[in-house]
């Protein structure tokens with residue numbers, strides 16, 4: 308056993324601590340099972356109409372869960388910051404009417420009650436992976452948490468961040484690889500699929516891959532989504548916007564509903580080759 312595997316073997320995230328692979332169920336949607344979970348939706352909730360149109364189309368294409376940010380972690384304070392509570396209400400309403408579970412980002416621990424009231428899964432963004440006081444508080448809630456890998460975090464730091472939530476008593480943790488900073492500039496991040504494969508090897512937690520933030524480039528989302536499934540991921544989170552050129556955030560990496568629908572069809576044989584299903 309190498310040094311990392313040895314270290315991990317003493318942690319709650321390890322297969323040694325929990326030999327059975329964790330499956331997380333939200334409203335009939337199982338994460339970590341034979342069926343891959345495909346989460347799709349806009350980067351940010353912009354209007355009810357746009358979210359409704361997106362949800363309707365991604366659901367029709369086979370997505371199992373709806374994403375949308377209400378509290379957005381933007382690099383510039385002058386960029387669109389998200390609709391906040393109104394966005395959460397819109398997300399919950401559309402999710403319910405479309406019969407889709409919903410996921411959204413939690414940025415501030417003050418907002419845990421309101422986000423947990425409206426979302427089925429709370430997303431910890433890359434920028435907050437090291438926010439240990441937030442992680443400790445999420446360890447005390449009874450809702451699944453999807454923990455994105457920090458953009459400069461090692462795999463060990465990522466697993467230790469998950470450990471914070473598990474150690475608090477919340478075992479419903481999903482790991483999400485979303486790309487890391489590298490020397491490369493032609494892509495937004497470098498999607499580290501080896502991290503996703505290693506997380507599957509070392510831990511009992513479900514692993515989701517985000518090829519949208521992982522590349523930042525629309526044309527690279529499909530190839531990386533297929534590669535992620537081949538690497539053994541339990542699902543994907545993909546940004547979709549009806550009019551990417553007008554999106555208030557991350558338009559350049561968002562697929563149109565049509566592109567998403569085509570991708571879903573292409574994913575099927577890849578999933579089948581891995582003994583998995585897309586729908």
Ligand code: PEP
Nearest residue numbers: 350432433434455485520
């Ligand atoms: C997002 O999912 O829109 C997001 C901000 O992701 P990340 O935290 O990975 O940058």
Ligand code: MN
Nearest residue numbers: 350546556557
């Ligand atoms: Mn985004």
